[in-house]
Amino acid sequence: MEHILVFGLLIAFCFFFKGVYDRFSIERNHSKAREIVDQQLAAAFISIATDMYKERSKRPDMVKPIRMQNLIEQQDDLVELYFNQLEEQSKSSVRKGIAIRAVK
Amino acid sequence: MSNFILDSLDLKITFAALILIVVNLILTKRINSVLITTLAFLLVQSISFAFIALVRDSQSDLSPFMTRVVWYFGFAFVDLLAVVLIYKLHSALKEIYSLSATTAVWVLLYLGALQVLSFVDRQYGYDLLAFLYKWSIPACNVAILMMLAVSTVMLGMQKRGYSGIKGI
DSSP: OHHHHHHHHHHHHHHHHHHHHHHHHHHHHHHHHHHHHHHHHHHHHHHHHHHHHHHHTSOGGGOOHHHHHHHHHHHHHHHHHHHHHHHHHHHSGGGHHHHHHHHO | OOOGGGTTHHHHHHHHHHHHHHHHHHHSSSOOHHHHHHHHHHHHHHHHHHHIIIIISSOOSSOHHHHHHHHHHHHHHHHHHHHHHHHHHHHHTTOOOOHHHHHHHHHHHHHHHHHHHHHHHHHTTOOOSHHHHHHHHHHHHHHHHHHHHHHHHHHHHSOOOTTSSTTO
16 A cells, blocks of 8 residues: 555656656746847847948948948848837736836 | 754744745745745745644544544645745746755655655554654755845846846
């Protein structure tokens, strides 16, 4: 009788353990994907900033206004993407204060 | 080996975890991954006090076998419940897992498995894991606590922007 109870409890524990482990792995992969997206957004901002710096520090006869205009448009797109992210965050009640402060 | 280290170590760890939660909220004025991990850790330590009071020190009517079952499987269940709490809170608050959170999850999974293995070990007379059971559990608790303390201080020292992305 005792052995049956121990065996049953062990089986139940193994299922619970596997379930918890699998669920944790899935959630961690989601979180890693979101972290990569954040890092790519930051990296895009930095690369646009360095390109603008290079454009501005060129000799006058090497400058084409269209390139700077393209960079400004790309930067505007990135800023709009960032504002959309903040708005999505502000919809969750916990981060609302943080998002509103950042937009101001 | 003398046991003086283990006297009231769990009480000190629990109080230290409680103080760490308050320090975390003072240094970083927002909810973060390290705070969630500290909360889950404090939960595990506090429930262990209840177990010690109700199961080991009380005069209960349970047979020795049932007492052993409740003790080991109860602790294993609490450890896994803390893991569930960590990942549910992270997904509800849309937090990114810090190193402390993932390490604490691995250690809690190990502690849960150790409880069940020690039960089988002790029930069927082998008693091979006695040393590991007695010393690795306080060692893991102290290690998690130190990791959380250092993470809290490092988090407080970072100058983070409002978005949570580093440097912006």
